[in-house]
Amino acid sequence: MEPEVANSGLQQRRLVRRNRIPKTTPGDFWHWKDFNIGIDVTVYGVVYHIVDCDSFTREYLHSQGIVMNDPEEIPPDPYTSLTQLKIKPHSHETKVADDKFKRFLEYDGKVLRFFAVYEDPDSKGRELRPHIIYYYLADDTVEVQDYYRKNNGRDPFPLLLRKMKLPKDWKALSVDFPSVAMEVLERKATSYYTAKDFLVGEIIFILGRRFLIYDADEFTRKYFKEILNITQKDAIDVSKKMPPPLVAVSKYVHTD
Known part of the structure; x- marks a missing residue:
């Protein structure tokens, strides 16, 4: 008897019926x-x-x-x-693809908001101009708006950077590079800013300008702590300090 093997292509099961099997020596049988x-x-x-x-x-x-x-x-x-080997089930780790649609449904409408200042070199006294940086979790895009205040002596220019993925290599560009009119091609961008790059107290480069992040809203702080396991620093006071009052060192004395 030969054990049956599926698809072997050979004769199987009973090969020799029950009988006395002769040895190679004539007249002798197996015992x-x-x-x-x-x-x-x-x-x-x-x-x-x-x-x-x-x-x-x-x-x-x-x-x-x-x-x-x-x-x-x-x-x-x-x-x-x-x-x-072919019929044996193989276990392997399935990589989870970056499903943009799933990410969109999960984070649609959820935006991280950071408060930053930019030191304007063209203004008198190098004014610190406040901006709001919006980071959209649905597609990892960034938008920067000027925090316009009434009667500040400047024309309103609310949108500094339209909603887009922010390349890190813009940091190497000069300050006067016309980035507002020119766009960096996708193939020229090596890496992009992610949410972990926006930390209170850190400096990031946007359009060749240095921005100091001095605060973040409550939702952003909660997201960093619960999701990214990062605790944001306390807000930094960037208000312009008033000069101390003048102290007279002498008095006018009227003499005749």
Whole structure:
């Protein structure tokens, strides 16, 4: 009997019916005392190598005074090994793709808001101009608006940077680079600012300008602490300090 193997292409199951098997020596037949583990048995011209036996056979032969050899490993069959490899289920780690639509549904309408100042070199006294930086979690884009205050002596110019992904390599551009009119191509941008780059007390470069982030709103602080495990620093006081009052060192004395 040969164990049935699926799609082997060979004759299987019963190969030789029950009968006395002759040995290669004429007139001699195989006897049960001739069988042992590790020997070769020739059956009608086919050589079979015995590698093991069941427990009943082992106990019976042992009771008849026959010492059985130790079991042997069955040599691997290339075809069977290849077949088992194909049908064996393979476990692998499935990488989660960056599903933009899923991210949009999860973070749509959620915006991080940072407060920053820019030191204007063209103004008298190098005025600190406040701005609001919006970071959109749905698509990792950034928008910068000028925090316009009434009667500040400047024309309103609310939008400094339209909503877009902010490349980090803009930091290397000069201050007078016309970035408002020119756009950096996608292939020229090596990396972009992420939410982790916007930290209170840190300086970031936008359109070649240095912006100091001095505060963030409550939602932004909560998002950094619970989602990113980052605690934002306390707000920084960037209000312009008033000069101390003049102290007279002498008094006018009227003399005739």
